[in-house]
Amino acid sequence: MNTAAQLEIRNLQTLLRYGYGIVPIAAGADKFLNLLTTWSDYVPTGLAGMLPFAPATFMMVVGVIEIVAGILVLVRPQVGAYVVAGWLAAIALVLLFSGHHLDVAVRDLVMAVGAYVLARLSGITQGAA
Numbered sequence: 001m002n003t004a005a006q007l008e009i010r011n012l013q014t015l016l017r018y019g020y021g022i023v024p025i026a027a028g029a030d031k032f033l034n035l036l037t038t039w040s041d042y043v044p045t046g047l048a049g050m051l052p053f054a055p056a057t058f059m060m061v062v063g064v065i066e067i068v069a070g071i072l073v074l075v076r077p078q079v080g081a082y083v084v085a086g087w088l089a090a091i092a093l094v095l096l097f098s099g100h101h102l103d104v105a106v107r108d109l110v111m112a113v114g115a116y117v118l119a120r121l122s123g124i125t126q127g128a129a
Helices: 003-033 045-050 055-074 077-098 103-129
Strands: none
Touching: 003 055, 003 077, 003 103, 045 077, 055 077, 077 103
């Protein structure tokens, strides 16, 4: 592969790394602030009934996980992107099975594919370095 193509791949990988690093950190932080939405509304009723604490507390735990995943993407994109891809797919499945927020479920599935692509690109560029 020529140098221009390699540079373009690295630039695209960097763009994805920052996107999939910063967005989970911001979404995770918002689980504590509820500026974007009331996150506890996204906890399915059946799951909320099984929790040993309030849905808002559950979403704060989710927020911590998202912040850690975002940091992992920034520091070790190949590993972190697989974590984010799996996390987004899991969220999408929970939403699909709940029958609520289907628009968010579809968006999260598409984002999971993008995170998977980042993980694969990171593996290729890491091996070429």
